[in-house]
Amino acid sequence: MEEFHAANQNVDSGGLKNVMESMGLGMIANQLGDLKLEELLHTLPPGTDEIVAISKVMHFLESSEYDRFTRIVFDTAPTGHTLRLLSLPDFLDGSIGKVMKLKKKLSSAFKSLFGKEEAGTDAPDKLEKLKQQMAKVRELFRDSDTTEFIIVTIPTVMAIRESSRLHASLKKERVPVQRLIINQVLPSSSDCKFCSMKRKDQMRAIERIHDDSELAGLRLYEVPLVDMEIRGVPALKFMGDMLWR
Numbered sequence: 120m121e122e123f124h125a126a127n128q129n130v131d132s133g134g135l136k137n138v139m140e141s142m143g144l145g146m147i148a149n150q151l152g153d154l155k156l157e158e159l160l161h162t163l164p165p166g167t168d169e170i171v172a173i174s175k176v177m178h179f180l181e182s183s184e185y186d187r188f189t190r191i192v193f194d195t196a197p198t199g200h201t202l203r204l205l206s207l208p209d210f211l212d213g214s215i216g217k218v219m220k221l222k223k224k225l226s227s228a229f230k231s232l233f234g235k236e237e238a239g240t241d242a243p244d245k246l247e248k249l250k251q252q253m254a255k256v257r258e259l260f261r262d263s264d265t266t267e268f269i270i271v272t273i274p275t276v277m278a279i280r281e282s283s284r285l286h287a288s289l290k291k292e293r294v295p296v297q298r299l300i301i302n303q304v305l306p307s308s309s310d311c312k313f314c315s316m317k318r319k320d321q322m323r324a325i326e327r328i329h330d331d332s333e334l335a336g337l338r339l340y341e342v343p344l345v346d347m348e349i350r351g352v353p354a355l356k357f358m359g360d361m362l363w364r
């Protein structure tokens with residue numbers, strides 16, 4: 120979120136007003152001058168997380184420094200945030216298109232009233248570039264040759280139901296999904312009576328996957344519950360060897 124605030128720190132110097140004026144909305148910008156918009160930026164609106172994440176994806180796509188990586192992993196937020204993230208390119212693409220049409224109409228109205236074109240700005244070019252970037256991100260999310268969304272869940276009935284709803288939504292967004300990871304699975308043999316009972320509950324929950332119309336077709340991977348926190352490269356390699364063996 121610090122990056123979001125930094126990106127908007129030019130509001131005090133008239134950055135927002137300049138953008139609005141470039142779109143022919145200077146009168147509204149003047150009326151908003153007394154609202155202290157810089158204070159509003161410290162109360163982040165819903166969807167800010169997703170917008171920042173999209174900007175990061177765009178940065179990865181456009182920066183040559185990332186060409187050396189064979190894989191880039193995005194650890195997404197819980198289901199609601201993830202679905203907003205994946206649908207954001209479509210939403211922004213449509214919104215930018217509407218703004219561009221509005222800009223064109225305002226320019227035509229300006230010419231009709233005053234007999235000349237509105238003062239030239241580079242706002243349409245910037246909007247067109249952003250629209251193209253959104254299309255590129257959308258295509259990346261849906262490209263099964265380069266992208267895969269892996270669902271990670273835990274062996275409880277509630278979590279598996281949520282994963283089923285998530286997969287249905289991902290199919291609707293045409294995001295490729297092939298694998299389902301079940302994390303924190305207890306070992307089959309244990310002297311702990313509580314652990315044994317808990318594992319039985321887990322196995323019943325996992326059985327529901329095989330009968331679930333959304334999840335049954337995915338490749339299933341079980342990851343055991345470990346006695347340490349997975350942090351750092353050695354721990355991640357240990358976890359990866361267990362998971363993909």
